[in-house]
Amino acid sequence: MQLRHKSIEELLDLEQEIRVAKDEEQNGANYRAIDIYKHLYKKISADKDSEYAFSLDSIKRKLVWNLVQYGTYLKTVYQKDDIAAESSLKDAIKHDRYLPIAHYRLGFLSYKKQQYNLALHYFQEAIRLQSMDGDDRYKMNDQQLYQCHLYLANCGLFIAKEAKESLEELNLDVNLNELSNYTTSPLYDLINENNRYLETHAYKMITKTGSRFGNKEDCEEMLECKSTLILDLTGRRNMLLFNSKEVSLSKNPAEMLRMFFLYSNYREPLDKYTFSDLISNTEFGEYPNNTYTTNVRRLNEKITEAGVDVRLIENKPIEDRTTYYYNHLLPFVIMHRSDEMFILSE
Structure with missing residues (x-):
C-alpha cells in the first residue's frame, strides 16, 4: 500500500521500522524515512483537531533533520549524490527557511555548476541567516562562514566578468575605454587569489x-x-x-x-x-x-x-x-x- 493511503497510526509504526532499517544501513532507508515524515506532516497538518496535532513540530524537526543531514544519501547509504542533495536541501528550506548551512550547501552546489547568480543568492542568504536566532546545529562553522564570503565575492566578480564579455559582444557604438583595463584590475586579481585559497584549503x-x-x-x-x-x-x-x-x-x-x-x-x-x-x-x-x-x-x-x-x-x-x-x-x-x-x- 502506498504511504498516502496509510493512516497516521500506520505511518508511526513504519517510523519505528525505518529507524531499525537506518541503523542496519539498509539502502533506501534514508529515502523511506524522509517520505514517511513528509506524509506524517501532511496528514497531521490537514487535521488541526487530530490527537496527533501536538507532535506536528516534532515531525517537522525530524523531516528537516533528515533532509539536511541524510538527503545526499537517498539512493544508497554508501554513496553521496549531488542531485539528491540539492533536491533535499531545497525541500528542507521550504519547511524551514532559517537554515544557514542548507543555503551554504546549495550555494556551493550552484557554484560548482557555474550558476553564479543563483549561487550568489544562496550565499547571501546563508550569511544573513547566520546572524539570526535559530538552531545552532544548522549554523555554519567558522571555516564554512569564511569560505561562504569568499564564494560570494567570487560570484560577484564572475558575474561582472560575464557582463563585460557580453557587453563587448554587443558591438555598441559607445566608448568602452573605461573598461579596457578590467582584466588587470585588483578585483579581477582577487578572483584568482580567492580561487587559490579555496583550492589550497579545500x-x-x-x-x-x-x-x-x-x-x-x-x-x-x-x-x-x-x-x-x-x-x-x-x-x-x-x-x-x-x-x-x-x-x-x-x-x-x-x-x-x-x-x-x-x-x-x-x-x-x-x-x-x-x-x-x-x-x-x-x-x-x-x-x-x-x-x-x-x-x-x-x-x-x-x-x-x-x-x-x-x-x-x-x-x-x-x-x-x-x-x-x-x-x-x-x-x-x-x-x-x-x-x-x-x-x-x-
Missing part, C-alpha cells in the same frame, strides 16, 4: 598530532601512509583504508569513527550520549545501551574487514555506563572537505 587532514589544510593532491599523498588507519571522507564514498585495502562506510559509522579517533582514549572513553544525535533522532527518544554496543561492534567489524587484525575500539565499563575508546595501537588520518558538515560537533 581539504583538511587530521592526525593525532595536529591538522593542516591542503588540496586534492595532498590528500592523495596521505593515502600512501602505511600501517595507518585512514578515514577518507573526501570522495563520493566514505572510505576506511589500511595498507591499500579499503571498505565503504555509511555516514553514521564514519562519524562515529571520527569521534573515536579525535576524542577518545583509555582515560577518556565515550558513552552513548556522545553519539545520540546519530541514532535515529534520539533527541526525541532514548538511545538504548544495546544499540550503542551493536553499533560499536559493527564498526569494529568494518575495521577488521579493512585488514586490521587487532581490536582497536575497546570497552571500558564505568559504574552504570557503557563506554568505549580508541586504543591508538595504530595511527590514524582523517581527511575531509574543509567545509564538510558533521552531525557530531567538535
Whole structure:
C-alpha cells in the first residue's frame, strides 16, 4: 500500500521500522524515512483537531533533520549524490527557511555548476541567516562562514566578468575605454587569489598530532601512509583504508569513527550520549545501551574487514555506563572537505 493511503497510526509504526532499517544501513532507508515524515506532516497538518496535532513540530524537526543531514544519501547509504542533495536541501528550506548551512550547501552546489547568480543568492542568504536566532546545529562553522564570503565575492566578480564579455559582444557604438583595463584590475586579481585559497584549503587532514589544510593532491599523498588507519571522507564514498585495502562506510559509522579517533582514549572513553544525535533522532527518544554496543561492534567489524587484525575500539565499563575508546595501537588520518558538515560537533 502506498504511504498516502496509510493512516497516521500506520505511518508511526513504519517510523519505528525505518529507524531499525537506518541503523542496519539498509539502502533506501534514508529515502523511506524522509517520505514517511513528509506524509506524517501532511496528514497531521490537514487535521488541526487530530490527537496527533501536538507532535506536528516534532515531525517537522525530524523531516528537516533528515533532509539536511541524510538527503545526499537517498539512493544508497554508501554513496553521496549531488542531485539528491540539492533536491533535499531545497525541500528542507521550504519547511524551514532559517537554515544557514542548507543555503551554504546549495550555494556551493550552484557554484560548482557555474550558476553564479543563483549561487550568489544562496550565499547571501546563508550569511544573513547566520546572524539570526535559530538552531545552532544548522549554523555554519567558522571555516564554512569564511569560505561562504569568499564564494560570494567570487560570484560577484564572475558575474561582472560575464557582463563585460557580453557587453563587448554587443558591438555598441559607445566608448568602452573605461573598461579596457578590467582584466588587470585588483578585483579581477582577487578572483584568482580567492580561487587559490579555496583550492589550497579545500581539504583538511587530521592526525593525532595536529591538522593542516591542503588540496586534492595532498590528500592523495596521505593515502600512501602505511600501517595507518585512514578515514577518507573526501570522495563520493566514505572510505576506511589500511595498507591499500579499503571498505565503504555509511555516514553514521564514519562519524562515529571520527569521534573515536579525535576524542577518545583509555582515560577518556565515550558513552552513548556522545553519539545520540546519530541514532535515529534520539533527541526525541532514548538511545538504548544495546544499540550503542551493536553499533560499536559493527564498526569494529568494518575495521577488521579493512585488514586490521587487532581490536582497536575497546570497552571500558564505568559504574552504570557503557563506554568505549580508541586504543591508538595504530595511527590514524582523517581527511575531509574543509567545509564538510558533521552531525557530531567538535
